[in-house]
Amino acid sequence: MKQSEAIIERVRRINPAYQHLELAVDDNLNRIKPGQSLLVKMRGDWHPYLREQWHPVSVAGTKLLIERPANEHYEVGQVMDVLGLIGQPIRFRRNLRNVLLMAYDTAPTPLLMTIPWLMGNRVSVTMVLLGSAKSYDTQHLNPEVEVIQGEDDINWQNQVMTVGWADQVLVVVNTDDELARFKKIVTRFEERRAIIPQNYLFGVFTGILPCGIGACHACMLQTRQSWSLVCTDGPAFDLTQLTLD
Amino acid sequence: MAIEITRAGKNALILETPVMPAAGTFGFGDVYRDLINFEKLGALVTNPVSYEPRNAAHGVRVVRLDSGVLLHTGLPNLGINKVLRKYRNLWGMLPLPIIVHLIATTPDHVRKSAARLDEEEGVDALELGLNDDISLDDAADMIHAATSRSEKPVMVRLPTTDTMRLAKIAIEEGASTLVACATPRGTARDPLTGKMISGRIYGPIMKPMILRIVAQLAEKYPEIPIIGSGGIHSPQDARDFISAGAKAVQVDTLTWIQPHLLEHIARDLGGWIVTRENGALPDEWHPSMGDTEKKRKADTGYDEDALLDELRR
Numbered sequence: 001m002k003q004s005e006a007i008i009e010r011v012r013r014i015n016p017a018y019q020h021l022e023l024a025v026d027d028n029l030n031r032i033k034p035g036q037s038l039l040v041k042m043r044g045d046w047h048p049y050l051r052e053q054w055h056p057v058s059v060a061g062t063k064l065l066i067e068r069p070a071n072e073h074y075e076v077g078q079v080m081d082v083l084g085l086i087g088q089p090i091r092f093r094r095n096l097r098n099v100l101l102m103a104y105d106t107a108p109t110p111l112l113m114t115i116p117w118l119m120g121n122r123v124s125v126t127m128v129l130l131g132s133a134k135s136y137d138t139q140h141l142n143p144e145v146e147v148i149q150g151e152d153d154i155n156w157q158n159q160v161m162t163v164g165w166a167d168q169v170l171v172v173v174n175t176d177d178e179l180a181r182f183k184k185i186v187t188r189f190e191e192r193r194a195i196i197p198q199n200y201l202f203g204v205f206t207g208i209l210p211c212g213i214g215a216c217h218a219c220m221l222q223t224r225q226s227w228s229l230v231c232t233d234g235p236a237f238d239l240t241q242l243t244l245d
Numbered sequence: 246m247a248i249e250i251t252r253a254g255k256n257a258l259i260l261e262t263p264v265m266p267a268a269g270t271f272g273f274g275d276v277y278r279d280l281i282n283f284e285k286l287g288a289l290v291t292n293p294v295s296y297e298p299r300n301a302a303h304g305v306r307v308v309r310l311d312s313g314v315l316l317h318t319g320l321p322n323l324g325i326n327k328v329l330r331k332y333r334n335l336w337g338m339l340p341l342p343i344i345v346h347l348i349a350t351t352p353d354h355v356r357k358s359a360a361r362l363d364e365e366e367g368v369d370a371l372e373l374g375l376n377d378d379i380s381l382d383d384a385a386d387m388i389h390a391a392t393s394r395s396e397k398p399v400m401v402r403l404p405t406t407d408t409m410r411l412a413k414i415a416i417e418e419g420a421s422t423l424v425a426c427a428t429p430r431g432t433a434r435d436p437l438t439g440k441m442i443s444g445r446i447y448g449p450i451m452k453p454m455i456l457r458i459v460a461q462l463a464e465k466y467p468e469i470p471i472i473g474s475g476g477i478h479s480p481q482d483a484r485d486f487i488s489a490g491a492k493a494v495q496v497d498t499l500t501w502i503q504p505h506l507l508e509h510i511a512r513d514l515g516g517w518i519v520t521r522e523n524g525a526l527p528d529e530w531h532p533s534m535g536d537t538e539k540k541r542k543a544d545t546g547y548d549e550d551a552l553l554d555e556l557r558r
Contacts (some may be wrong), residue, residue, distance in 0.1 A: 001279045003505055041502065046312040046449055046478070051502065083504070176437040177304075208307040210314060211501040213280075215272040217292065218318050219302040227301070227321070 001083065001184055001213055002028055006040075008078045009063065013070055013185070015137040018107075020057070021066040021074055025082065030062055033113040035204070035236050038064075039212040041081045050210055051083060057112040059241030067109045086212045090114060090236045093168050096123045097105065100166035104154065104181055105131035105174035110206050114170065115142055126166070128156055131174075154188045163192045168200055175207045183244040202236045248287070250493050251370070251398040251421035251472050258342060258370050258398050258421070260287035262515030263493035264483060266507060267474050268293055268346035268372060268402070269320070270497050273332045274339050285511045287493060290372055291328075292511040293447050295347070296354035298324035305442045308433045310316040313448020314498065315433045320348055329365060336367035337489070340399040342372045344400065349379070352390040359394040370421070375411065377404040377430055385414050392419035400472070405429040407464065408458050416469050423494065424472045425459050447498040454477025456489055463490020479506070480513035 006029070010022035029038065038053035056064040068074070077091075099118055101111045108127060118125050119142060129136055130150035138147045151154045163169075169189075173181035182203040189196050209231045210216045219230035222243040228234065251258045253399050265288040271277060273291050283289070298485050302319030322328060325347075336343045347358050355373065362368050366486045373391050375384055391399045398421035405426045412423055431446040438499050455475035472484030474495035483494045494514070 003503075046502075048309060049311075049313050049448055049498075050307075050309055074427065081503070100459055174437075187413065208309065209268070210307055210316070210498070212274075213501075213504075214276045215270055215292070216316070217301065217321050218306045218316060220318075220321050222300065230374065 002026065002173045003081065003083050004029070006038075006064075006082045008074055008076055008080065011074050011076055014140045014241060015070075016054075016164055017019050018067055018109075019070045019072075019074070021068060021213045022060075023056075023066055023080070024062055026065055027062070029082065029084050030059060031125070032056055032059060032064065032113075034084055034117050035110075036087050037110070037235070038082050039086055039209065040083075043079055043081050050208065051210050051212065052085070053206065053209055053212075054227035055110040055113065057109065057204075058116055061111075066211045067107075067112065068164075083212055086178060086209065086231055088233060090170065090202070090204070091199070092118075096121070096167045098124050098126070098166050100162060100169045101125060101127045102169065102171040103127070103133035103136065103173075104171065104185065106133055106172055106206075107136050108133060108172060110172050110204050111170055112141070114146045116131045119144060123205060126162060128162070130154055130156070147188065152186060158189065158220070160192050163189060164175075168202070170204055171239075172204045172206060178203070178205055179244050182242075184240055186239050195210040196240055198240060199238055201239045203239045203242070205235045205237065248492060249398075250287075250472060252469055254398075254421065256332060256397050258288075258344075262287040262341065262491060262511050263487065263491075264507070264511035264514050265290055265344070265493065265495055266500055267495035267497035268374065269318075270500050273328065274335050274343070277504060278445070279501070281500075281508045284340045285508050285515065286379040287511065288344050288369070289339065289517070290344045290495060291332075291346050291350045292322065293320045293346045294322050294325050294328050294358070295350055296319070296325050296358045297350075298322065298327070299348075305435045305438055305440060306444075307437050308442050308444070310433060310446065310448065313446055313450060314446045315431060315446050317442055317444030329361065333365060333367050336365075339383070342369035343367055344372050344373055346372045346402070346530060347391070349373050349375050349384075349387040349513060352386040353381075355387050357395050359391040359399070360393040363395045363397055370396065370400055371395055372400040372402055372424060373420075374427060375404055376401045377406050377427070379404070379411070381407070381410055384411050385418055388415055388418035388420055388523055398422065400424050401475070402427050405454065405458065409461065412462055412466055413470075416466060420469070420474060422470045422492075423462060424454050424474055425462055425491075426475055428475050428497065429454070437484055449476055449478045449482075452478070452482055452485075458552055459486055459491050477510070480510045483510050483514055 004026035006025040041051045058065045128148045128229040214232040299355045301321040308315040400422040401415040401420040402424035459473040470492040473491035
């Protein structure tokens with residue numbers, strides 16, 4: 001974990017809702033893996049107070065590409081104070097062939113960095129957008145990603161086939177009530193597959209991280225054995241190993 | 246620069262610098278090792294510990310405020326026995342005094358916890374956290390339960406409600422130090438769920454309220470050292486608390502926002518001579534100027550990384 005500075009070198013609007021920031025960062029942050037994130041703060045200001053969690057969507061040399069809502073104002077040359085790397089890389093199963101990414105009532109931004117890595121390892125990727133995630137414009141994504149627009153609630157066409165075909169599933173949900181939403185996802189998968197195997201269905205937690213380092217315990221999750229912290233042990237957790245009630 | 250932060254007695258606690266992290270913000274000595282040089286801090290106050298294990302709060306735990314944050318974590322912890330088992334080896338190796346923050350749940354639990362902590366070599370003092378709505382009688386019972394079973398200094402962290410009367414009781418029951426204060430409770434609407442969430446409020450705005458309390462306590466009870474805690478976000482804030490009569494200060498959520506500033510404040514109040522880059526102003530210091538990183542790796546005679554890996558398992 002290091003505290004360092006980063007400079008915004010480019011700001012590019014990719015669609016009406018989102019922009020991409022090219023962020024020049026310290027060397028150690030280029031080793032960021034899918035699932036990991038940064039806690040970022042503009043210098044010299046207490047508002048906002050807590051650091052914002054930024055999820056890179058790709059790495060290019062010494063630069064990270066960050067996706068942020070278009071209504072946030074950033075300028076080229078702006079210096080940001082960065083704490084990172086936050087969290088652990090997502091653990092992918094061996095011999096992966098097909099991965100299903102799901103976004104439920106939230107943008108799939110935290111999952112996007114997995115796409116170049118997976119495709120580079122010849123894993124096919126399908127993305128399912130559910131609820132308000134359907135409004136996420138996917139034009140800028142790799143055209144080889146199959147995008148499925150969900151239907152009502154947690155349904156989509158050929159759901160049984162998609163669920164059965166996937167070797168691993170990563171889900172991100174709206175942070176208003178992550179545990180309840182993940183529970184709905186688990187219930188739907190239990191209906192589609194009699195048994196959900198271990199290391200198959202992962203929830204990616206993206207709630208507020210006040211410290212990012214394991215000090216405050218505000219991100220604690222109850223597991224079947226004990227408890228875990230999203231900031232140090234996550235953000236991806238096997239949903240079958242969590243107490244979601 | 247040695248500072249005694251307890252009343253004169255058999256087991257006084259003397260710190261090298263009058264700055265330490267506040268309870269609940271710094272873990273148990275297992276985090277922040279890469280960011281902050283522990284040798285520059287006066288002491289380490291652990292996260293809150295209770296006699297029995299506690300789970301995290303359900304639902305929303307963090308609400309962003311304008312220039313602050315509201316927290317409702319539920320004070321989760323493994324319970325005193327597991328905490329001691331897990332961290333005693335680490336505490337024995339850390340280069341600073343360890344103050345365990347104990348949640349005042351019941352007098353019986355406090356009594357048993359104080360007795361356990363008294364047996365631990367690696368623990369230098371106990372900080373007893375009183376609830377906001379505690380009655381005077383209950384406070385007296387809790388503090389007595391701790392001081393009667395512990396030879397080690399018992400610091401009492403006061404709430405912002407009824408502080409003066411609770412301070413008097415703490416002094417009468419043998420507290421070694423008053424910590425002013427636990428930040429006040431408040432309620433805010435969570436923008437994501439729309440629910441009203443109650444919890445403790447943190448941020449720079451807390452400083453004027455708690456500074457006033459520190460000044461009042463220092464004037465009314467000069468016989469007992471006071472540690473100021475709440476809203477400190479700069480070396481000047483910390484110096485203001487010392488000017489108001491505090492013997493030392495605790496830094497809370499600033500550590501999460503700007504970890505390096507905790508060490509900066511500690512160095513500043515500790516009177517450390519800082520390494521300056523050519524052309525830097527005398528009161529400027531930045532971690533890259535000194536040898537913080539190099540010194541930490543060179544001085545320790547044990548494999549810290551291996552010990553921390555073991556703790557994470």
